[in-house]
Amino acid sequence: MKLFTPGKIGPVELRNRSIRSAAFEGMGKDNGPTQMLRDYHLSVAKGGVGMTTLAYAGICRSALSFDTQLWLRPEIVPSLREITDGIHAAGAKASIQIGHCGNMTHRSTAGGTPVGACTGFNLYSPTFVRGLREDELKEIARAFGDAVRTARDAGFDCVEVHAGHGYLISQFLSPYTNRRRDRFGGSLDARMTFMRMCMEEVMKAAGSDMGVLVKTNMRDGFKGGLEIDDCLTVARELERLGTHALVLSGGFVSKAPMYVMRGEMPIYSMTYYMKQLWLKYGVRMAGKMMIKTEPYSDLYFLDDARLFRRELKLPLVYVGGAVDGEGIEKVMGEGFEFVQMGRALLREPDFVNRLAADAAHRCDCDHVNYCIARMYSKEMRCHKDCPGLPRRIQKEISDIKRRNGIKD
Numbered sequence: 001m002k003l004f005t006p007g008k009i010g011p012v013e014l015r016n017r018s019i020r021s022a023a024f025e026g027m028g029k030d031n032g033p034t035q036m037l038r039d040y041h042l043s044v045a046k047g048g049v050g051m052t053t054l055a056y057a058g059i060c061r062s063a064l065s066f067d068t069q070l071w072l073r074p075e076i077v078p079s080l081r082e083i084t085d086g087i088h089a090a091g092a093k094a095s096i097q098i099g100h101c102g103n104m105t106h107r108s109t110a111g112g113t114p115v116g117a118c119t120g121f122n123l124y125s126p127t128f129v130r131g132l133r134e135d136e137l138k139e140i141a142r143a144f145g146d147a148v149r150t151a152r153d154a155g156f157d158c159v160e161v162h163a164g165h166g167y168l169i170s171q172f173l174s175p176y177t178n179r180r181r182d183r184f185g186g187s188l189d190a191r192m193t194f195m196r197m198c199m200e201e202v203m204k205a206a207g208s209d210m211g212v213l214v215k216t217n218m219r220d221g222f223k224g225g226l227e228i229d230d231c232l233t234v235a236r237e238l239e240r241l242g243t244h245a246l247v248l249s250g251g252f253v254s255k256a257p258m259y260v261m262r263g264e265m266p267i268y269s270m271t272y273y274m275k276q277l278w279l280k281y282g283v284r285m286a287g288k289m290m291i292k293t294e295p296y297s298d299l300y301f302l303d304d305a306r307l308f309r310r311e312l313k314l315p316l317v318y319v320g321g322a323v324d325g326e327g328i329e330k331v332m333g334e335g336f337e338f339v340q341m342g343r344a345l346l347r348e349p350d351f352v353n354r355l356a357a358d359a360a361h362r363c364d365c366d367h368v369n370y371c372i373a374r375m376y377s378k379e380m381r382c383h384k385d386c387p388g389l390p391r392r393i394q395k396e397i398s399d400i401k402r403r404n405g406i407k408d
């Protein structure tokens, strides 16, 4: 299988072309790592991946949307080192996704009024948001550079900049969230200004020894958001800025969350673990309307990703519904240099070793998305690894399977 040949991201060589995608583990404590986070990534590294990615780490306090998220700062370098040392000892490389959530947070987590491209109200959080001033944007861009230097100190080989899914860089790119009248808003070129500032700092800090991936949208996934031609322009700009590899994704958490992962969101499971009662019952009532189901199929981003492959020269990372040897070889055969997997490696941390033993292996993730529902309040886990789930959650899972034709 081509998957099992080495590949390079900038200066970093991976033993094979499989990467654990940035899928939020919900395993941090006080915005720092835990033994549980270490154990999970070590199991993935021992399970054969070329590289594992620690999910979303905030580059500063206002970048955080969950208390269980990492905040990439010098204080946590020693405990992150323990994780990267373990990953390296298992023969894999280590990456960390760095980002700023913009308007998708709350006062208490962000340490002040949430900030974004524009002042307004974000119904999804729900929260009031303050538009960022130019001096603050420069500060955030510098914080991206600092985060890369901290990642290097902590032993990471690569960073993955989160420029998609409706996070801050994507909030600037999208006309839906960016209605600014200054040099950061207006034309697509102007809306790319903030991304350019961040990437210049990132590339400078990465120097000649770190790999830089950027996770970017191929479409925002809703009417009024970025469509494929705009996203291609953004991708070309990222290529021009020196990015080593692009991770091709799509969706916008505050508007089209399931476009990212596809399938149905188990709303009852999502709200079951929520502690704030107003949020719990609010989401239970409005969740179905706000979180629209997007049909899942294997390799669901491949049609769009092919267009990017044709138009770009830099290494591309395919992500989205890669769950078996056949699908992964198809992706490799179409010229994608790497493949990322989220749910397959959540369900089976040794999925890559299983593929090495049996090229026809298919992981048994059923895409009912309980893992995503749970992520908002608890550590990441597949429902198949949660014996004794409350009866109502079990019923919700069976109903989703029935509605979406998912077999046991």
Ligand SMILES: Cc1cc2nc3c(=O)[nH]c(=O)nc-3n(C[C@H](O)[C@H](O)[C@H](O)COP(=O)(O)O)c2cc1C
Residues within 6 Å of the ligand: 021, 022, 023, 024, 025, 055, 056, 097, 162, 165, 215, 249, 260, 261, 319, 320, 321, 322, 340, 341, 342, 343, 344, 371, 372, 375, 380
């Ligand atoms: C539980 C969960 C958490 C996720 N958290 C993140 C995240 O923090 N950052 C990100 O860019 N994508 C996140 N994703 C999206 C995945 O990285 C990936 O793009 C998506 O799940 C499609 O890949 P898959 O079909 O292999 O799961 C998450 C996905 C899941 C299932």
